[in-house]
Amino acid sequence: MPPRNRALARPDPTEMADSQRAEFGSRLKELRRARGWTLAQLAERSGLAVSTISKAERGLMSLTYDRMLSLARGIGVDMAEFFTAEGAVFAPGSFAVAPKGVFQKQETRNYVYEMLFPEIRNKAMVPMMGTLKAHDLMDFDDFVRHPGQEFLLVLEGAVTVFAEGKAPVLLRQGDSLYFDSSRGHLYASAGAVDARILVVCTEVEGGA
Amino acid sequence: MPPRNRALARPDPTEMADSQRAEFGSRLKELRRARGWTLAQLAERSGLAVSTISKAERGLMSLTYDRMLSLARGIGVDMAEFFTAEGAVFAPGSFAVAPKGVFQKQETRNYVYEMLFPEIRNKAMVPMMGTLKAHDLMDFDDFVRHPGQEFLLVLEGAVTVFAEGKAPVLLRQGDSLYFDSSRGHLYASAGAVDARILVVCTEVEGGA
């Protein structure tokens, strides 16, 4: 940081910059964490050094334009994303790219799902990529219910859909489903191997 | 975690940054000139040196976060203002083509898409399967705009996304996109072969 003793009575560039820089760092860390990445992983994607990102996230360093751009590209967002006010609702004109493998991950006993675009809040739709593990018949969870509507597309493998009050339905690769998600529902891989699915839900009010 | 695949070339931070930096510089100069200020006047307001601003405007230097923040304050704009492409008005004559009504299959010169679940009315989401034909570069249609939000997933092949005010984005199999569909947009197969995509839009008001 530059010295704070300046004779001239003009605005000091360093004044008040520290808190802003810390906020930028927090935003950067938030974007990284939302994707479940370590410093090393972001370093790999952006081409920067781990130490540089570490210092930037904690506001200990003032990144140059070039490094900020590298980070934006590594993360897959526009530069403006770093500076949009927190609480980032779905802003008019939003445009986000999710390269394969960029998501927030959740894992249950027989289901791994990864939310796409975790950084966008208040989306009208919530797209998720999921892997249904090959299962024991014992392993079923309870029906899931939530207000709204749901779309399912089978990307790989085959899926059995159990829906409350319906006979089980078998969906093969390329098949899809659209239904009221307040009806209890449950997915399972139909084969002995894992299945890959895409699920899109309507946003749940007040939900996570 | 095992070491990441080093076969993939690690991004070079300095590569391709120059043009972006030049664009930033132009934007900076544009903001200054729009106010009728000289370098010295902006230097006075921001607390930076004239030489620094001069070099930054011409893309000869990569400003640090702190100096960028000082400039934003001196000019009286938000940081994001530096990165939001503003003037980007183009495609005169293009207008929003909303998928109104219930259809099953539509075919244009280089795009075939099928609406899934046409029998369900008033869906919150409208999922569509599409095939982007390999194209001539001449074959592009106009931008499409419609109120709401849109989700795109590349199932097979690769897709180039043209969005108004954005640089073209290349999406490969498994990549996805989420954006405000009132921003003009257009998809094209990126390769010499057809591409398969899934598109989910929010329902359009007044439709069906």
Add this chain to the structure above:
DNA sequence: GAGGAATTTTTCCGATACGAAAATTAATTG
């Protein structure tokens, strides 16, 4: 076109960002 003032660009050197590797802390496993 010549002089002169205003503005921009270049030069030079001290201050700071940046990356590689060491040191520390956190997480995981037996």
Add this chain to the structure above:
DNA sequence: CAATTAATTTTCGTATCGGAAAAATTCCTC
């Protein structure tokens, strides 16, 4: 809890940024 591994932070040398002033350019006014 010790041992091991993963993840983050700190250290330190080098490359680059950034400011003051000189040099060059552009813009007047006559």
